[in-house]
Amino acid sequence: MHAIRLHAFGPAENLVHERTEDPAPGPGQVRIAVAAAGVHLLDTVLREGMQGPLPAPTELxxxxxxxxxxxxxxxxxxxxxxxxxRKVVVHLGTAPGGYAELAVADAARLHAIPAGLDEAEAVAMIGTGRTAMGILQFTDLGPDDIAIVPAAAGGIGTLLVQHAKNAGGYVVGLAGGPEKVARVAANGADLAVDYxxxxxxxxxxxxxxxxxxxxVFDSVGGVTARAAVDLLGKGGKHIVFGWSGEGLHNGSPxxxxxxxxxxxxxxxxxxxxxxxxxxxxxxIRVxxxxxLAEAASGRLRPAIQRFPLAEAAAAHHALETRATMGKVVLIP
Structure with missing residues (x-):
């Protein structure tokens, strides 16, 4: 098979598209002919050999x-x-191996892809979507709410805007640059602003x-988040799930x-x-x-930016320079 392999920690260019051995599933596992592989911001941190919510790989x-x-x-x-x-989608957990034509996963982690979703949409919802669902556990949005969503053109931000609108709330979406602002407005935000x-x-x-x-749904931290929080009224909630606004690898909440x-x-x-x-x-399966159910019903629609598998380095570079909109997905 062809896969993206990292031989040395460092910049995106260290991601190499090459031929390697086909993996074999072990007991209780399946092998998947991959149609879509998700790229997460955390992947760029691990590629550098830095410690994040997951430890950096120990073997290269x-x-x-x-x-x-x-x-x-x-x-x-x-x-x-x-x-x-069967067509399936899976989050591999702490085990890597997704940037490939074939991947091995524990059967206990699998989900059948619901009717109406393609593989790229399903892979967006299994990672980015589940995080959005987790964030939304911490607030019960309704028609009286005014939600501010920084990074509203991103994968999670796109879903938060949609959910808040579905709940009847008023949504202010923040994004960087005219193209992203236009995307946020098209996604349903009542006000889209260039931060x-x-x-x-x-x-x-x-x-x-x-x-x-x-x-305020805060994934950026720094001065942008502070300005957004200054717009909160009494009883307002500041919900923090990231701090990428002042550097993806060295931002602060x-x-x-x-x-x-x-x-x-x-x-x-x-x-x-x-x-x-x-x-x-x-x-986490909850x-x-x-x-997946929210996407299958049409209530949530993930935004996806596709890259060929061979261009994984370009996908990482685009993420690190904030040149992406929506969930980044590799297509073998």
Whole structure:
């Protein structure tokens, strides 16, 4: 098979498209003929050899990637034969191997792809979608809400905008540059604003006409997040799930002291990791199933930017320079 392999930690150019041995499924596993492989921002951190929510690989070369969708073409010993030939999507967990024409996964992790979804859409929802579902556990949006979504043209931001609109809320979507702003407006945001403009917060404040935001979905941190939080009213929520705004690899989250929160009359909560899993009852599959169901029903529509598998380095570079819109997916 062909795969993307990383022989040495470093820049995106270290991702090499080459031929390697076909993997074989072990007991309780399946092999998947990959039709779509998800690219996550975390992949760029691991490629550099840096520690993130997951440890960097200890053995090189490695095949990156932890989200795949395709057709089961081989079974390991003891695996349910009903999986053979089925279209499936799976998050591989901590094990890499997704950037390839063939990938091995534990059968217990598999989901059948719902009718109406293609493989690229399914792979977007198994990772990015499940995170969006996890974030939304921490707020119950309704018609009285005004939500601010920084990075609204990204994979998660796109889904948060759609969910907030489905709930009847008013949505302010922030994005960098005219093309992304146009995409956010087309996605349904009531107001789409370019956060590269120095006066963007004033534009939002003037547009709201005295109303105050009720929730900020913060994945950027830094000065953009602080300006967004300044638009919150009493009782507002600052929900943190990233801090990429001032450098993908070295950004910092926006934090507040208890005294600052009390003075503002708001809450601020980080929602990634164990806290998100506990909220889902300790079962990440709950979020995956909910995500896939939302997409299959048409309530959520993932935005996808496709790259050929051989151009994985270009996909990483585009992510790192904020040149992408939606979920980045590799197509073998």
């Amino acid at each position: 070369p490695t095949i990156p990637g932890r989200e795949v969708a395709g057709t089961v073409d081989a079974l390991g010993e003891g695996t349910d034969p009903d999986w053979l030939g 590269n403009q120095d006066n963007w917060a004033t534009q939002v404040r003037d547009h709201l006409g005295g109303r105050r935001a009720t929730v 926006l934090t507040f002291t208890a005294e600052e929160l009390a003075e503002r009359g708001i809450t601020s909560e980080g929602v990634l990791g164990p806290v998100m899993l506990r909220k889902a009852g300790g079962d 979020l995956e199933e909910r995500s």
